[in-house]
Amino acid sequence: MLTLLYFAWVRERIGLPREKVETGAATVADLIAELIARDEAYALAFADLTSLRVAVDQKLTSFDAPLAGAREVAFFPPMTGG
Amino acid sequence: MLRVQAEPFDAGAEVNAFTAGATGAGAVVSFTGIVRGDGGLRALEIEHYPGMTESAIAAIIAEARARWELTDVLVIHRYGLLELGAPIMMVATAARHRVAAFQAAEFLMDYLKSRAPFWKKEVGGDWVKAKAEDEDALDRW
Numbered sequence: 001m002l003t004l005l006y007f008a009w010v011r012e013r014i015g016l017p018r019e020k021v022e023t024g025a026a027t028v029a030d031l032i033a034e035l036i037a038r039d040e041a042y043a044l045a046f047a048d049l050t051s052l053r054v055a056v057d058q059k060l061t062s063f064d065a066p067l068a069g070a071r072e073v074a075f076f077p078p079m080t081g082g
Numbered sequence: 083m084l085r086v087q088a089e090p091f092d093a094g095a096e097v098n099a100f101t102a103g104a105t106g107a108g109a110v111v112s113f114t115g116i117v118r119g120d121g122g123l124r125a126l127e128i129e130h131y132p133g134m135t136e137s138a139i140a141a142i143i144a145e146a147r148a149r150w151e152l153t154d155v156l157v158i159h160r161y162g163l164l165e166l167g168a169p170i171m172m173v174a175t176a177a178r179h180r181v182a183a184f185q186a187a188e189f190l191m192d193y194l195k196s197r198a199p200f201w202k203k204e205v206g207g208d209w210v211k212a213k214a215e216d217e218d219a220l221d222r223w
């Protein structure tokens with residue numbers, strides 16, 4: 001089981017803050033492809049990956065990052081702290 | 083020291099307490115970010131990623147400590163509903179000499195802006211967009 005977290009407008013577009021999924025996706029990109037195939041809301045949220053960031057187990061990473069052993073994947077827009 | 087909190091804070095009192103505890107320092111630099119009332123903004127809502135927020139800021143502080151000789155570092159960052167004029171966050175750095183304290187404070191600010199998982203939304207409006215110049219600012223370090 002993988003926990004997916006969504007923040008800011010990604011959360012709003014998908015309509016959920018978090019969910020658990022069963023997936024055999026090898027990479028973040030594979031996971032995104034699975035989600036997009038599932039529902040229009042995901043297709044909308046993941047339409048432009050240049051405006052998205054991903055963290056695997058709370059560490060920023062790239063879309064080709066492997067998911068082996070991962071417990072938590074978070075998707076969000078570029079951060080606006082400070 | 084690192085605090086992530088919803089509650090407001092008194093930046094002046096924080097700097098005084100930080101300075102009083104900064105044994106061996108000859109310089110203290112602080113920065114406070116406040117909610118700016120641009121374009122009819124009423125308030126800001128800040129979302130964050132509990133857990134990653136703390137670990138990301140701790141890593142940024144560790145990097146600053148590795149690069150500059152600092153006697154102490156303080157980062158406070160708020161989340162939730164923030165009124166106009168309210169403090170959003172602050173950093174304070176203490177060092178033997180001022181150059182390290184100034185540079186480390188700027189480094190912390192640049193990284194907190196683009197690498198700590200916070201997202202600002204204008205209440206009644208839209209998500210604040212990340213600026214390209216904030217990402218570019220990381221290149222100078």
